Amino acid sequence: MGIVLNQSLKNTIITYIGFAIGGISTIFLFPSILGKTYYGLSNYILSCANVIMPLFAIGMQNTLVKFYSQCKTEKEQNQFLSFSVLFPLVLTIPLLLLGLFFYDEISLFVTKKNPIVKEFIYLIPFIGLCMAYFEIFYAWARVHMHSVFGNFIKEVGLRLFSLVALVGMYLGWITAIEFIYLTAGIYFVALLITMLYAFRVKKPEFQLSIPHNVKGILEYTFYIILSGSVANLLLDGDKIMLNQYMDIGNIAFYSVATYIALVISVPSRAMHQIVYPITAKLMHENKHDELNDLYKKTSVNLQIVGGFVMLCIFVNIDQLYEMLPKDYAGGIWIVFIIGLSKYFDLILGNNNAIIFNSKYYRMVLFLGLMLVFFTIVLNMIFIPLYGITGSAIATLLSITIYSVAKLMFVVKRMHLYPFTIQTIYSILITAILFVLFYFWKFPFHPIIGIVLKSILVTILYVYINYRFSISKEINQVLNSLIKKLKF
Structure with a gap:
């Protein structure tokens, strides 16, 4: 229990430090240095990547935590760790191929209001994949009771590297376009560092085998994919929808306001x-x-x-x-x-x-899907009427409906x-x-x-x-x- 309490305290402190760094960057530095267009573009790319991340991870970051303790032998542990890392590729590779096949249609859809997005579309799945495997390797470390380092990279490291890149842009070392590409590189570096740390905690012995309890794993994974997708869509869906109706610079205004409210x-x-x-x-x-x-x-x-x-x-x-x-x-x-x-x-x-x-517990998923429906519909109604304020109104109404539904269900x-x-x-x-x-x-x-x-x-x-x-x-x-x- 001492390890749990110690790491919980460290993780709490790290989270607040990361939030403070993010607050300073979001409120004071990004608007003045990066400018509204590229700040909005950066937020849009990261929001899209965060929404598709659960599909690339296939919920394995949660599944790994839940089922690893059920592995009784070293062989079973190696089998399950190998499965957790390799199985997401079964869905990720077809999704990437599907994206390439429908690239023109996707590109036309997301750039009809903001053509600037087209040049950076392929960064979205790249960052999404980096995010997904970061979470999987972070879970790899967590199941071995090593949660602090990964949390530091996630909460502080990413924001700190982004802050350094922002300072570099302020000093004229890089341009706004190079900052966007560098942001993608930062997520890739975070993935590599976390992967190496996870392998140091537990040396991998990859095996092409299927765990004996694969049915239970897949059932739980399916539920987690849907739940994770719903949660991330609720977190970043409004920014994605703003891109379809308004100039991308408005996402910058919206992001600063929502960060303050968060x-x-x-x-x-x-x-x-x-x-x-x-x-x-x-x-x-x-x-x-x-x-x-x-x-x-x-x-x-x-x-x-x-x-x-x-x-x-x-x-x-x-x-x-x-x-x-x-x-x-x-x-x-x-x-x-x-x-x-x-x-x-x-x-x-x-x-x-x-x-x-x-x-x-499955009711949370049902209510979450209901919330996604209301969020999308209400954004489609209110953004054309009131702009970014309309998106906020849609969020307030949909979350209120969701919260009241959960409250009434429990009551x-x-x-x-x-x-x-x-x-x-x-x-x-x-x-x-x-x-x-x-x-x-x-x-x-x-x-x-x-x-x-x-x-x-x-x-x-x-x-x-x-x-x-x-x-x-x-x-x-x-x-x-x-x-x-x-x-």
Whole structure:
């Protein structure tokens, strides 16, 4: 258990460092150095690659983690590792050949609004393949209890190399076009480094053989392919659809806004890592009341923490955008819209963990497919009407429908309820503080204004939530800190 806790802590720190580097690059450097056209193009290529990645990986990164522990002998382990690396080629090679056969049709479809994309189309499957095999070799290391290095490459390394390339462009060493190609090279290098590390952890002995439990593996893999495709399409599908309706530079505006809004969901990652195994244990032991209590606690705690992050972003958003090129100002509304969708998802607590650990786990896939349908249809309706803001509206509506469907499913089928009167109090506190601080602007440099306003918001938000005891768990943490500070 010491290894698990140690690596979990390191991975959490690495994730936040990577997110900080990505935030600095996304908000301040990419817009001014790369320019809206090539920044939008870069985001479009990476988004498309991320969407097709699960098809190239065939879900093997998850399958490897799930089934490796079932291998009882060294021979079975080698067979399964070999199968995990070689089997994705069975689907990848035909997909690549199919892409080459229909290249003209694909090219015509994706470039009808933005011809600049045509020159870089082949980078999409190349990066997608690099992403897929990176995940497979990262899983290879993880099953041997070596998760930190791969996570560092994924969360920090890729962003750091991209930042270095961006500095190179700023200094005139490379052009914008060369930056796009260099980005593809960075993903290839990340794959090679991770592969060599995985082989160092466990020396490969490749065998052309099929594992004895191949039927169960393929069934699980099929489910993971669909689930992974749905998840990645939801994450990047809106950027892909924007390319079909608008100038590619608008993807740059949209990407900056969505990255800012994404910060709201970051606190949930740490809590879900802790809560997921607890949820599984309670469901396995059939402790309904304790599970219901945990559901309520995760809901209100995530609401308070996520609400605080959202409040700090919302009240400072105008000052933050003052530091960006004027072209990006239209993204302010997107931050509000996407931010609200993330906030609504937060207050559902450990809803996903409950469904995944129940006998209804396949329902997540069904609901996910429903969400993809609504996302595509709503984007087709709202992008022509309202541009990038329309895409944000489509995301808000589709995620709200998805979240309500998951909530109603858990409530009706499992009789579990996440909300209490504290939920309403927390919403009111957040709304009132937003009204008080949003229209108040310090007559200083934006950074100084953001810092001062954030300090005031933090003091009031923490005090009010503590005073009215919105969350007993958070109050206990604060009481513990107060006691330590007194001594």
